[in-house]
Amino acid sequence: MANERIVFLGTPELAAECLKGLVKANFNIVGVVTKEDKIRGRNNTVEESPVAKVAHEFNLPLHKPHRLNTDFQFLVDLKPDLLLTFAYGQLISDEILALGTYKPLNLHGSLLPKYRGAAPMQYALYNGDKQTGVSLMEMVHEMDAGDVYASKSFDLDIKDNYTTLCTKISQCGLELAIEALPKFFNHELTPIPQDKTKVTFTHMITKDQEHLDLSKTPLEFVNQVRSLSLTPGGYLLWNDQMLKIYEAEVFSDKQEAEIGTVVLAHKKQIILQVKEGQVKLNLLQRPGKKMMSASDFNNGVHDFTGVILH
16 A cells, blocks of 8 residues: 555544554554543543554554644654544644645545534534535645545435444545545545535534424434434433433324423333424433333333423
8 A cells, every 4th residue: 555654643433443444454654643641530540542542552653742733743753744634633733734745634524515613423413414424635724624635425324323423434534545545645636625605614512402402393303312322412301300312213293292291101112292293212311320222211210101301
């Protein structure tokens, strides 16, 4: 495969799987940059990023700066031909972007110019898109505004949620990189400027957005659930406590109760009234409990029919 010296910058699991695939495909990954370790739990356990773990697995030189823009001698010393990012998680200065022999590239989890920004996958699900994909684009100072060298798309299934989509985006990004990088190094790809009239933006999902909106139609409600599942998990309030909903499906267009009413909780079914119809809740989680099916929930909670959720 290509001999060009590539430094990979990424952090979460979807980037880790892509990095692993590039190494196995014999791309010349000479170094890895990821976000610094996190301190978790009461015992202050140090947790490395998924990308850091892959770097250790393949004995790749690794840098975990607090702020890369002020701590990048690691990159200078590696003399990279290409900086390749995939969900790294920090804005990168022009000084760093200029370090490579080739223009720096980013794998972005949408079909640009749609969904620039931090949450393209969540927004694709939230909006009920039928198709999404990955764009291989030049990194420039403006967020996700660079020319697109190549893209790869795939269809979304109504059962897809944020967790499954991350896996698909990772695989799609890997396939795109394997196909496109050799052509990029050989100057066989034509950069295409993004159509500014079609640009849309996404922002980090806020805590407020995790509160599911009962004023949505059944399909809109289901899409909001999908966009937040399995992490962080959308919720409704039940007696002022969070009831997380991880999976839902459209049930009917009936309007027979106040919005937010559990119209039926029996055996395998929990049916919730929303605007213009009803949804079936399939996976739920009570505070302090594990995620469970509607059947298991009904076995443990009696008289849930008629409850009003907010």
